[in-house]
Amino acid sequence: MSTLRVPDAVPPPAQDCEKLQKAFQGWGTDEKAIIWVLGHRNASQRRIIRDTYQHLYNESLIDRLQSELSGDFRNAVVLWTYDPPERDARLAKEALKARKKGINHLQVIVEIACASSPHHLMSVRQAYCSLFESSLEEDITANVSLPLKKLLVGLVSSYRYDKEMVDLNVAKLEAAKLHEAIKKKQLDHDDVVWILSTRNVFQLQATFEFYKQNYGNSIDQDIKSFGIGDLASLLRVIIWCIDSPEKHFAEVIRASIVGLGTDEDSLTRAIVTRAEIDMMKIRGEYFNTNKTSLDNAVSGDTSGDYKDFLMTLLGARI
Amino acid sequence: MSTLRVPDAVPPPAQDCEKLQKAFQGWGTDEKAIIWVLGHRNASQRRIIRDTYQHLYNESLIDRLQSELSGDFRNAVVLWTYDPPERDARLAKEALKARKKGINHLQVIVEIACASSPHHLMSVRQAYCSLFESSLEEDITANVSLPLKKLLVGLVSSYRYDKEMVDLNVAKLEAAKLHEAIKKKQLDHDDVVWILSTRNVFQLQATFEFYKQNYGNSIDQDIKSFGIGDLASLLRVIIWCIDSPEKHFAEVIRASIVGLGTDEDSLTRAIVTRAEIDMMKIRGEYFNTNKTSLDNAVSGDTSGDYKDFLMTLLGARI
Structure with missing residues (x-):
């Protein structure tokens, strides 16, 4: 389900690095060559290229890309070249530093917590601690105000069971709890936080399905009708990221x-x-x-x- | 700071396995030999012995110990022989299954969450998911009632920064928040949960120190004076596990x-x-x-x- 095209015969990493090094040399940079190499390698191939480049030229490939490229192209290539957990840890840090109005910038944290594998989320938290001398949840607590922080801390702390295991009785019961909380406009109720941050994704999808069958509207429609403000918007992003990223x-x-x-x-x-x-x-x-x-x-x-x-x-x- | 005595020259794993296998054979078991081998090997040596034993004799060492030994001796040797994350995941599962009165059995979950390294806690959560088809926090939510579950879910979900990084202003501020919550007997206040489950251990030790200096009593004394019941008892265990395991x-x-x-x-x-x-x-x-x-x-x-x-x-x- 990836759109990335990796050639059948991938050149040896040293050859990729040589091509990149050539692209950096001389007056101007050969952007096409950079796209040609990095744009056709998967995450583990890119990791080997990063390591090989460091070893061969005694400099960081990321630093070199930062200095050779510019603008949105640079941002995209650099993000793509980071190891995915480090990339997401940096995106989360950026999001928490943002002082813009609205909650758009917090979406990225929900994406990491709800639309990634549990294992990836753990790796992001580890990368975050190594890079920034504090934990992700600590920085959320410091930078986001209630009630959003309550929900976000719960979500980034999750380590969901990652196989398909659905209990329909639980789905029924928890759909009712969610419905009750939404009706009462208690979108940050402890039950809501626990359900969304401890249940496995398949279980939650069953819960949302049950919600729709039983209460007529989809849960995100109900949140839209009953809830207002940032919490309702964030909650809808959470539901979408879990239900259909x-x-x-x-x-x-x-x-x-x-x-x-x-x-x-x-x-x-x-x-x-x-x-x-x-x-x-x-x-x-x-x-x-x-x-x-x-x-x-x-x-x-x-x-x-x-x-x-x-x-x-x-x-x-x- | 370990009391385990590992010999300077550790025999090759195959030799250890042979000694164990001999101890199991014949009429009666040679318990002394089992103690002699397993009681003098560290966690990574025991892991290699487990793997080697499986490879050499095509059976699980743990299963064999279970069938050869009995009583408290068996429980101790088997617990010692598990990989530490698997051991703790099993201890946590046992604790959650216990239907005894009181909170004694929940101590083990606090120990895993607050008196272990953040990395170990993550490994325990991973082991728990692999062994039991649900997440640790999901099982806490299902088996423990409020307000204890709120605190326990927060604690087991933590991934604390693991180096010494103390902000004295934060210590001062959070000591005040803890004091306020204790005075008002709101021991499960969200602030209490966040502080205890997101801050690094060194930061929390500074906070407790500041608490004592500023408010006269140590935080666990104050919890004892103001709080009653299981929540106060559990909170004191948490403080101790963080402050001085x-x-x-x-x-x-x-x-x-x-x-x-x-x-x-x-x-x-x-x-x-x-x-x-x-x-x-x-x-x-x-x-x-x-x-x-x-x-x-x-x-x-x-x-x-x-x-x-x-x-x-x-x-x-x-």
């Missing part, structure tokens, strides 16, 4: 390119973090919802090397 | 042997789980508090192979 990311991409101007940070994040996971499904979802192709939309709203890099990750042959 | 475990051992009869499960747990961590400090603490040696106390209250095994872990030459 492809819907969430299709919406992130749509929102990033709709209207005048582009939110490149969100566009980059969605494509870089999901290219190797479920971008094929996101593409399908995007087409179903917007009646236009995601590739055309991204290509129409971006330009230059940045556009070429994103399109490469989306699987286009350029 | 050796005090907590010295008390667990004392309580397990005091009076008529012995609580072998607690005695075994304390010695098996701490022999390789801080048993030397626990021994010192025990002597300071009880004016008698821990070794004499354990040796006077146990007998046979069980006694020999515990004394071996305590570093006695037997």
Whole structure:
């Protein structure tokens, strides 16, 4: 379900590194070569390239990319080159430093906590501690105010069971608890936090399904009708990230390119973090919802090397 | 600070396995040989012995120990032979299944969450999911009632920063928040849960120190004076496990042997789980508090192979 295209015969890492090193040399940088190499390697291949590059040239590939490239293209390539747990730890840190209004920047934390594997979330927390001398949940507590922090701390602390194990009685019971909390506008009720942050994803999907069957509306519609403000918005992002991450990311991409101007940070994040996971499904979802192709939309709203890099990750042959 | 005695020249694992296999054969089991081998190997050596035994004899060493040994001796040797994360996951599961009154059985969960390294806690959560088809926090939510479950879920979900990083302003602020909550008898206040479950251990020790300096009593004394019931008791265990695990475990051992009869499960747990961590400090603490040696106390209250095994872990030459 990845859109990344890795060649059948991948060159040895030393050869990839040599190509990158050549691309950096001389007057100007050969961006095409960088896209050609890094844009066609998966996470473990990129890790070996990073290690080999450090070993061969005694410098960090990331640092070199930072100094050779610029703008949105640089951000995208650098994010793509980090080890995924380190990348997400840095994205979370950025999000917590942001002082913008609204909760858009907190979405990334929900994505890491609810739309990644439990194992990945643990690795992100470990990377976060190594990089920033504090824990992710500590920084959430310090930077986010109630009631959002309560929900976010619960979610990032989760380590969900990761196989399909559904108890329909629990689904029924917990759908009722969620419905009760939503009706009473107690969206940060302890039960809501526990259910969303301890249950496995399959169990939660069954709970949401049961909710819809039993109460007529989907849980996210009910949250929209009953809840207001940031907590309701964040809760809907959480539900989407658990229930169908492809819907969430299709919406992130749509929102990033709709209207005048582009939110490149969100566009980059969605494509870089999901290219190797479920971008094929996101593409399908995007087409179903917007009646236009995601590739055309991204290509129409971006330009230059940045556009070429994103399109490469989306699987286009350029 | 471990009391475990590992010989300078450790025999090759295959030789250890052969000795164990011989001990199992024939009429009766050679318990002395089992103690001689397993009681003098550290966790990584025991892991290799387990793997080698499985490979050589095509059976699980743990299963064989289970069938050859009996009683408290069996429980102690088997617990000692498990990989520590698996051992603790099993101890936590047992604790959650217990339907006894009181909170004694929940102590083990606090020990895992507050007196172990953050990395160990993560490994325990992973082992728990692999063994029991649900997450540790899910089982806490299902088996423990409020307000204890709120605190326990917070604690087991923590991944604390693991280096010494103390902010004295934070210590001051959070000592005040804790004091306020204790005074108002709101021992399960969200702030209490967040402070105890997100801050690193060094930071919390500074907070407790500041509490004592500023409010006259130590935080655990204040909890004792203001709080009643299980929540106050559990909170004191938490404070001790964070502030000085050796005090907590010295008390667990004392309580397990005091009076008529012995609580072998607690005695075994304390010695098996701490022999390789801080048993030397626990021994010192025990002597300071009880004016008698821990070794004499354990040796006077146990007998046979069980006694020999515990004394071996305590570093006695037997």
